[in-house]
Amino acid sequence: xxxxxxxxxxxxAASQGxxxxxxxDEVSEDMSFLEMLDVLNENLNAAGEEPVAFDSDCREGxxxxxxxxxxxxxxxxxxxxxxxxxxxSFKDGDEIVIEPWRADAFPVVKDLVVDRGAFDRIxxxxxFISVNTGSAPEAHSVPVPREDALRAFNVATCIGCGACVAAxxxxxxxxxxxxxxxxxxxxxxxxxxxxxxxxxMVAQHDHEGFGGCTNIGECTAACPKEIPLDVISRLNWxxxxxxxxxx
Amino acid sequence: xxxxPDTTLTSDPSHDAPGDxxxxxxxxxxxxxxxxxxxAPGGPIEERWQTRKFEARLVNPSNRRxxxxxxxxxxxxxxxxxxxxxxxxxxxxxxxxxDSPRRAHSIAAQGGINAAKNYKEDGDSVHRLFYDTxxxxxxxxxxSNVYRLAEVSTNIIDQCxxxxxxxxxxxxxxxxxxxxxxxxxxxxxxxxxxTGQQLLIGAYQALERQVAAGTVTTYTxxxxxxxxxxxxxxxxxxxxxxxxxxxxxxxxxVVVLASGGYGNVFYLSxxxxxxxxxxTWRAHRKGAYMANPCYTxxxxxCIPVSGAHQSKLTLMSESLRNDxxxxxxxxxxxxxxxxRDIPEEDRDYYLERIYPSFGNLVPRDIxxxxxxxxxxxxxxxGPAVEGVRRGVYLDFSAAIERLGKDGIEEKxxxxxxxxxxITGENPYETPMRIYPAVHYVMGGLWVxxxxxxxxxxxxxxxxxxxxxxxxxxxxxxALMQGLADGYxxxxxxxxxxxxxxxxxxxxxxxxxxxxxxxxxxxxIDHFLNTKGTRSVDSYxxxxxxxxxxxxxxxxxxDGLKKAxxxxxxxxxxxxxxxxxxxxxxxxxxxxEKAGRVADFFELGxxxxxxxxxxxxxCGGHFRAESQTEDGEALxxxxxxxxxxxxxxxxxxxxPVLHKEDLVYTxxxxxxxxxx
Numbered sequence: 064x065x066x067x068x069x070x071x072x073x074x075x076a077a078s079q080g081x082x083x084x085x086x087x088d089e090v091s092e093d094m095s096f097l098e099m100l101d102v103l104n105e106n107l108n109a110a111g112e113e114p115v116a117f118d119s120d121c122r123e124g125x126x127x128x129x130x131x132x133x134x135x136x137x138x139x140x141x142x143x144x145x146x147x148x149x150x151x152s153f154k155d156g157d158e159i160v161i162e163p164w165r166a167d168a169f170p171v172v173k174d175l176v177v178d179r180g181a182f183d184r185i186x187x188x189x190x191f192i193s194v195n196t197g198s199a200p201e202a203h204s205v206p207v208p209r210e211d212a213l214r215a216f217n218v219a220t221c222i223g224c225g226a227c228v229a230a231x232x233x234x235x236x237x238x239x240x241x242x243x244x245x246x247x248x249x250x251x252x253x254x255x256x257x258x259x260x261x262x263x264m265v266a267q268h269d270h271e272g273f274g275g276c277t278n279i280g281e282c283t284a285a286c287p288k289e290i291p292l293d294v295i296s297r298l299n300w301x302x303x304x305x306x307x308x309x310x
Numbered sequence: 311x312x313x314x315p316d317t318t319l320t321s322d323p324s325h326d327a328p329g330d331x332x333x334x335x336x337x338x339x340x341x342x343x344x345x346x347x348x349x350a351p352g353g354p355i356e357e358r359w360q361t362r363k364f365e366a367r368l369v370n371p372s373n374r375r376x377x378x379x380x381x382x383x384x385x386x387x388x389x390x391x392x393x394x395x396x397x398x399x400x401x402x403x404x405x406x407x408x409d410s411p412r413r414a415h416s417i418a419a420q421g422g423i424n425a426a427k428n429y430k431e432d433g434d435s436v437h438r439l440f441y442d443t444x445x446x447x448x449x450x451x452x453x454s455n456v457y458r459l460a461e462v463s464t465n466i467i468d469q470c471x472x473x474x475x476x477x478x479x480x481x482x483x484x485x486x487x488x489x490x491x492x493x494x495x496x497x498x499x500x501x502x503x504x505t506g507q508q509l510l511i512g513a514y515q516a517l518e519r520q521v522a523a524g525t526v527t528t529y530t531x532x533x534x535x536x537x538x539x540x541x542x543x544x545x546x547x548x549x550x551x552x553x554x555x556x557x558x559x560x561x562x563x564v565v566v567l568a569s570g571g572y573g574n575v576f577y578l579s580x581x582x583x584x585x586x587x588x589x590t591w592r593a594h595r596k597g598a599y600m601a602n603p604c605y606t607x608x609x610x611x612c613i614p615v616s617g618a619h620q621s622k623l624t625l626m627s628e629s630l631r632n633d634x635x636x637x638x639x640x641x642x643x644x645x646x647x648x649x650r651d652i653p654e655e656d657r658d659y660y661l662e663r664i665y666p667s668f669g670n671l672v673p674r675d676i677x678x679x680x681x682x683x684x685x686x687x688x689x690x691x692g693p694a695v696e697g698v699r700r701g702v703y704l705d706f707s708a709a710i711e712r713l714g715k716d717g718i719e720e721k722x723x724x725x726x727x728x729x730x731x732i733t734g735e736n737p738y739e740t741p742m743r744i745y746p747a748v749h750y751v752m753g754g755l756w757v758x759x760x761x762x763x764x765x766x767x768x769x770x771x772x773x774x775x776x777x778x779x780x781x782x783x784x785x786x787x788a789l790m791q792g793l794a795d796g797y798x799x800x801x802x803x804x805x806x807x808x809x810x811x812x813x814x815x816x817x818x819x820x821x822x823x824x825x826x827x828x829x830x831x832x833x834i835d836h837f838l839n840t841k842g843t844r845s846v847d848s849y850x851x852x853x854x855x856x857x858x859x860x861x862x863x864x865x866x867x868d869g870l871k872k873a874x875x876x877x878x879x880x881x882x883x884x885x886x887x888x889x890x891x892x893x894x895x896x897x898x899x900x901x902e903k904a905g906r907v908a909d910f911f912e913l914g915x916x917x918x919x920x921x922x923x924x925x926x927x928c929g930g931h932f933r934a935e936s937q938t939e940d941g942e943a944l945x946x947x948x949x950x951x952x953x954x955x956x957x958x959x960x961x962x963x964x965p966v967l968h969k970e971d972l973v974y975t976x977x978x979x980x981x982x983x984x985x
Contacts, residue, residue, distance in 0.1 A: 094617070101847070109845070117895050126417050149817075178409070196516075199469045253474055
């Protein structure tokens, strides 16, 4: 098939960007979306134009490195990561608009590559359980009800890709944060630091320039791992409890 | 996948007498002095690690903050080490090429992590895990290291649970285990099919906690391009900031490489796109020996290549072989037909036919090679890529009849979904197509019992080293090794080295620093100024094809010699004719790839020389010249029970081979059989 690509090109963070149009022929429906971009890049390189920069690593939908706005949707039309999207989701003659994640807290590095360092700093603020290596008790000393472990797992599957932020009209990272707070808060090991965790993480979130949550739900619709919206309710509940406890 | 009966290696008539194997690699290398590990204490194997931990000198807590450690890589081996050394109070700098430490490729491991907890009371023990691992490695690993791995495995589970890793649990709230990867005990801990992800997030969070505590500094989107040696000791690295393009010097008292495996030398593999050999290869060129580079694990159940555009391969859990039946058409003429229209009598269930007692559950290397053989015969299925159909059917129709669609859905739903997403075919209705793919490398930098390479002060952990898996790795053991090295081994052994501190500071204008920095700059300048006609990817793809054809599932003397010639010719062309656009200042992904591919060329040649030298079949390494009359792998313990540790001797010079004899005191060497 043949597609028309409109791609955001921006040489670096300081420069102005613009949309560029490229025609791409001989696209097979078995190609992944990123393989289609690989082909474009080979063509550009041959023609003497610098290839389009975009992030990807595992290309199996688990590392969270890739992420593009495709026709205005984070990761495109399917509920999956950009790397797992295939060209059979498009048809001959389609025009495809490709942009980087759009959020103040994710500045563009180059072309389609953004800086998501803010996510690491939110985790640094409290997204962990404080246990030094070697000081852990025997694993069976604290049984965890199967349902709790399952609920923790289901939200611990967050890959930190940032689609939730890109999809949110407010540029909020509440789903990302809520997933971590719920994961650790469901487990007995996560209880001692529960209040402090939520307070610190929320403060860092706001400091990074992410917006507030107004319960729109675009985040969960865009999430390739289908993290449910109620992790944000859990986040708010924990924050409320922490404040009641004097934080 | 199931345990194999042993036949003790004694009087097999098909064995050549010692010394009959020739030296296929003569002329390609220079024989060197033997080497040996000098750090493992003697005595009973059960006591060696305790002894070493006691004998390794301590560093006073107040001195630790004056000592600095560089760690390259943030996967299970690097992330866990950075967190642990940070907690201990050392000054740690942690580097990764990804935009966050959380993305390292450990994250993609599906199956689980082994540990000798014996929670099932099914006869497991440290000794049994040790035994299974040495045997799984086809008696080509170092027994002291493997025993220690089994010993610390139980601590890993405790640590991860305390961090909040949500392992699967039983209704009573205790941890669940499953049997995995060819053993008869249930010792594998798992978090659905995402165990690697959950373990890595645990290590990542521990690491970020240390960043907040000020003991660890992370350098993301940084690629190590050179190691700095001062007075023969590793004292730092040159790294490129991939965002600004700046070439940075980072000095420290010790350097740890936890930079993963080099499976991407094959271009197509299940590794992440960015996985590369540069960190370890630059160290190799500076004096670190590369051990057993030809030992590659090829996984039988991956989704086949769909066309020339293919950028990477995706693994499907081998648990699928428990219920799927593998077949190809008996007649070449049927290969284009809809498989559902091929009658039962025209199908060749070749694994069940050749290996009646193990059938579809034969070990990974055997299943892989058998698939290659039927495709080479022209009986492969699926799309032809470069003229050959490379795929075999993995058919669930019998299992669906037996267990119902619901039963299969419950067991494999996420895998079936993934397959459907990638191929556009519904595996509930038509058989899956699978083909082997490069998955893991057992080879890596040579290390002693302390995990220190042949360069003092340069430590190597995880997949980047060679030490624990011999010629083949058991399922669910890669995660175990990464975390064992990072949490529980390295922090103890590195202190013995650091106890010599404080070390004299290295000035930024030291000749060794200047030399390392200049060599990095001149390579970058070369790539940008060559202005040739071919893209980096096109060279990488061609190199990968050579490696896959001649140094893949089956290797032969003629093939390997041919491969070496082809690689040398292609490498010369690459240096003269590569086309890298853009500049050195700022993000330039073609430039990054050029450096990695340049190192893959050199590694590929060494892998072929190593494979040529080892005229025996062992583990993942199958030499056509060394097989039984039935076509099975044949080891030659009298000649080849050694680790091949290769020393770099200069560009264009044959590498030097140092042999470490493998001595087993706690286990008897046996030949495996699967019939």
